Amino acid sequence: MSTTSTVTAFDRVPVIDISGLYSDRLEDRLQVAEALGNAARAIGFLYVVGHPVAQTTIEGLRKATKAYFAQPLETKMRDYIGASKTHKGFVPRGEEVYGKGVPDLKEAFDIGFEVPADHPLVLGGTPLLGPNEWPPLDGFREAASRYYDEVFTLGHKLFQGFALALGLDEHYFDEMAKAPPSKLRLIHYPFNADAEDAPGIGAHTDYECFTILLADNPGLEVLNAEGSWIDVPPIEGAFVVNIGDMLEVMTNGAFVATAHRVRKVSQERYSFPLFYACDYHTRIEPLPQFNDGERRYEAMAIGEHMYAQALQTYQYLKRKVEAGELSLPQRSRKPSSFGHLKQQSMND
Numbered sequence: 001m002s003t004t005s006t007v008t009a010f011d012r013v014p015v016i017d018i019s020g021l022y023s024d025r026l027e028d029r030l031q032v033a034e035a036l037g038n039a040a041r042a043i044g045f046l047y048v049v050g051h052p053v054a055q056t057t058i059e060g061l062r063k064a065t066k067a068y069f070a071q072p073l074e075t076k077m078r079d080y081i082g083a084s085k086t087h088k089g090f091v092p093r094g095e096e097v098y099g100k101g102v103p104d105l106k107e108a109f110d111i112g113f114e115v116p117a118d119h120p121l122v123l124g125g126t127p128l129l130g131p132n133e134w135p136p137l138d139g140f141r142e143a144a145s146r147y148y149d150e151v152f153t154l155g156h157k158l159f160q161g162f163a164l165a166l167g168l169d170e171h172y173f174d175e176m177a178k179a180p181p182s183k184l185r186l187i188h189y190p191f192n193a194d195a196e197d198a199p200g201i202g203a204h205t206d207y208e209c210f211t212i213l214l215a216d217n218p219g220l221e222v223l224n225a226e227g228s229w230i231d232v233p234p235i236e237g238a239f240v241v242n243i244g245d246m247l248e249v250m251t252n253g254a255f256v257a258t259a260h261r262v263r264k265v266s267q268e269r270y271s272f273p274l275f276y277a278c279d280y281h282t283r284i285e286p287l288p289q290f291n292d293g294e295r296r297y298e299a300m301a302i303g304e305h306m307y308a309q310a311l312q313t314y315q316y317l318k319r320k321v322e323a324g325e326l327s328l329p330q331r332s333r334k335p336s337s338f339g340h341l342k343q344q345s346m347n348d
């Protein structure tokens with residue numbers, strides 16, 4: 001398959017101070033945007049510092065997450081994602097399998113953008129959207145909601161930076177994420193010295209526009225143009241941001257959804273990716289200014305893409321598809337068909 005991605009043989013991921021995005025002076029915002037754009041084109045990954053997310057918010061989420069996963073499995077299974085109406089809740093180890101791959105060595109709790117039950121999209125039965133069902137754990141809902149809101153707001157600001165970097169109106173994407181199927185995942189990689197050689201998470205690209213990630217330990221690795229895995233360890237005060245499939249499509253491959261993985265766990269690890277998506281029905285296709293006449297990407301609704309990927313990776317959803325209770329949206333792509341993975345057909 002042809003590709004336009006210009007990802008380079010990078011050996012490190014740049015740190016970008018984004019405080020200028022909050023400046024009243026356009027030139028300050030443009031300066032940050034240029035750095036964001038360069039990283040998004042050449043690497044698809046960057047660290048951001050100088051963001052306004054409060055340290056107490058981060059600590060609150062860490063504490064709530066540890067308390068959640070410390071519960072017995074049978075307690076967590078009361079929140080099982082397979083029993084939820086809108087694909088949220090506890091994801092036990094082995095639930096997610098990419099292609100024919102080995103199950104990831106992790107458990108997770110998935111939180112959605114809070115869309116009320118009487119919202120027209122929820123009333124209309126849109127997959128993935130609806131209110132969260134919170135576990136009855138003291139302070140969990142408050143801590144998770146606060147983190148979600150602050151980091152989602154950061155995402156909104158970053159999208160303005162990416163818009164500037166793409167030569168678009170700064171507010172181009174502003175109205176596109178009002179009630180999106182954006183998830184915050186709380187991921188726990190337990191350490192088990194006896195575990196077989198399982199990866200924390202197998203190689204993949206993220207499906208959405210971009211991801212804002214916080215992790216407490218090293219383990220994340222990013223694939224460069226030479227096929228080498230580059231370490232992306234946590235940096236104090238920074239989030240890792242990476243481009244997802246949908247921004248790769250919108251920019252016709254100018255921004256690249258770079259493959260990444262979490263290597264075999266050598267110590268217990270927690271991580272918190274927030275996947276910033278546009279609203280479910282947003283039609284994703286190359287923006288006119290990136291259209292060079294060659295069609296590399298089919299137009300698709302972002303929510304359909306995300307739902308199709310979920311139907312192909314979560315065991316409880318795969319079973320429902322096999323039983324004929326659910327069906328894949330038309331024009332579904334196989335998992336891992338973006339970024340460098342599309343050249344490697346890792347799932348074939």
Ligand SMILES: O=C(O)CCC(=O)C(=O)O
Nearest residue numbers: 187206215220262271273
């Ligand atoms: O845990 C991490 O550092 C990365 C997680 C990730 O890539 C994902 O959930 O998509």
Ligand SMILES: [Fe+2]
Nearest residue numbers: 204205206260
């Ligand atoms: Fe990821």
